[in-house]
Amino acid sequence: MKLLKEVKKYTLLSIVALLIATVSSGQSKYDGRYGGYKFTDIAIAPSTPPIGQGLTGTCWCFSGIATMESELKRMGKGEYDLSEMWIVRHAFIEKAKRMSMLRRNALKGSGSIGDVPYIIEKYGIVPESAYPGLNYGTNFHVHWELNGVVNGYFKGVLQNKNGELSEGWINGLNNILDAYLGEVPETFSYNGKEYTPQSFTQELGLNMDNYVRIASVMHVPFYKKFGLEVSGNWHWDDFYNLPLDEMIEVIDYAVRNGYSLTWIADVTNRGYSKEEGICVYPAESLEQIPPDERIEWLKYSDKEISDMGNREVPGAFAVPVAERIVTQESRQKEYLNFNVKEDHGMHIMGIAADQRGRIFYKIKNSAHHRAVYQNGGYYYASQPYMKMFTISLQLHKNGIPPHIAQKLKIE
Numbered sequence: 001m002k003l004l005k006e007v008k009k010y011t012l013l014s015i016v017a018l019l020i021a022t023v024s025s026g027q028s029k030y031d032g033r034y035g036g037y038k039f040t041d042i043a044i045a046p047s048t049p050p051i052g053q054g055l056t057g058t059c060w061c062f063s064g065i066a067t068m069e070s071e072l073k074r075m076g077k078g079e080y081d082l083s084e085m086w087i088v089r090h091a092f093i094e095k096a097k098r099m100s101m102l103r104r105n106a107l108k109g110s111g112s113i114g115d116v117p118y119i120i121e122k123y124g125i126v127p128e129s130a131y132p133g134l135n136y137g138t139n140f141h142v143h144w145e146l147n148g149v150v151n152g153y154f155k156g157v158l159q160n161k162n163g164e165l166s167e168g169w170i171n172g173l174n175n176i177l178d179a180y181l182g183e184v185p186e187t188f189s190y191n192g193k194e195y196t197p198q199s200f201t202q203e204l205g206l207n208m209d210n211y212v213r214i215a216s217v218m219h220v221p222f223y224k225k226f227g228l229e230v231s232g233n234w235h236w237d238d239f240y241n242l243p244l245d246e247m248i249e250v251i252d253y254a255v256r257n258g259y260s261l262t263w264i265a266d267v268t269n270r271g272y273s274k275e276e277g278i279c280v281y282p283a284e285s286l287e288q289i290p291p292d293e294r295i296e297w298l299k300y301s302d303k304e305i306s307d308m309g310n311r312e313v314p315g316a317f318a319v320p321v322a323e324r325i326v327t328q329e330s331r332q333k334e335y336l337n338f339n340v341k342e343d344h345g346m347h348i349m350g351i352a353a354d355q356r357g358r359i360f361y362k363i364k365n366s367a368h369h370r371a372v373y374q375n376g377g378y379y380y381a382s383q384p385y386m387k388m389f390t391i392s393l394q395l396h397k398n399g400i401p402p403h404i405a406q407k408l409k410i411e
Contacts, residue, residue, distance in 0.1 A: 050377030064116030085133025259399030282309020
């Protein structure tokens with residue numbers, strides 16, 4: 001028994017050592033960008049290049065705008081770089097108004113998944129060149145001071161001793177946002193033509209009524225609309241509730257038919273590796289692996305299986321890891337126990353397979369870590385990860401398979 005354990009230990013260490021050695025020599029097909037994974041893209045929806053969000057909490061906006069830019073390419077409108085800070089600026093105002101009515105004295109960030117279509121519909125959209133949102137002396141976004149000032153101001157407004165709000169508090173908030181992000185342009189020039197935000201939006205031809213949101217929970221009926229109970233859903237958007245397998249079917253159908261998706265997910269888990277640029281749901285024992293996949297892992301102990309996918313262990317992700325079984329019930333349990341939270345927004349724009357044939361999804365990540373800059377901000381997320389850690393999706397309604405759209409009564 002001891003000899004068998006030593007053989008298994010040697011085998012694992014040998015694989016790790018071989019991968020490290022071959023990567024260092026430049027001879028391996030595994031180039032180190034995604035650990036021991038080698039991905040082959042199967043289907044790619046039209047999209048624009050990844051853009052970093054800097055030091056901000058605006059992933060919801062960068063992923064939402066990325067979806068709209070992809071939509072413009074899909075529609076044959078060409079490639080646009082739309083202004084994220086235009087959305088962020090107006091979301092600050094809209095959220096402050098809503099929170100003031102609720103007497104909530106903290107904004108806790110500027111927006112959520114539904115804000116991009118909401119703000120575009122209400123205020124229009126402008127190109128990045130018309131509103132870069134960089135009035136504070138840096139060439140990339142840094143919002144720590146801005147967030148502190150806005151939240152401090154808002155808290156002071158709601159806690160004032162007058163017992164009521166003045167008529168000027170929104171003007172004060174606008175002045176703060178003017179100082180940090182820039183004044184809102186009434187008109188601007190783009191490609192030699194003069195626009196207002198509304199005329200520019202009209203020319204783009206994006207109809208916000210076409211975009212829907214999807215979630216998968218068990219505490220409300222499937223195929224019905226409901227208000228998703230997450231803090232980011234501050235203006236109480238409706239979400240369509242789908243069974244887990246049909247939620248995955250929507251992603252597959254959408255991408256294969258040229259539609260990308262805004263993805264809100266949990267990233268505070270052991271399988272989200274910023275260093276490797278991968279999102280997996282590692283098994284911690286043989287029992288957690290699907291029965292039809294266990295044969296290739298029988299030679300490893302539970303500790304070895306766990307260590308392969310533990311980013312705290314040297315050599316983790318040096319080989320593709322075993323992943324856990326995910327069911328509707330196991331997902332719901334983790335959601336209700338606060339182990340699956342709305343941590344991050346990203347942009348799903350591709351389907352891929354690893355060297356074993358397992359399905360992954362290609363993701364644009366605006367908060368990409370320095371260690372994977374060579375990937376250009378692209379991550380890959382496994383299907384088990386998608387099943388367990390997806391909070392919500394947003395996409396064009398035509399990206400939903402017709403038979404599911406019929407169940408949801410989407411026309």
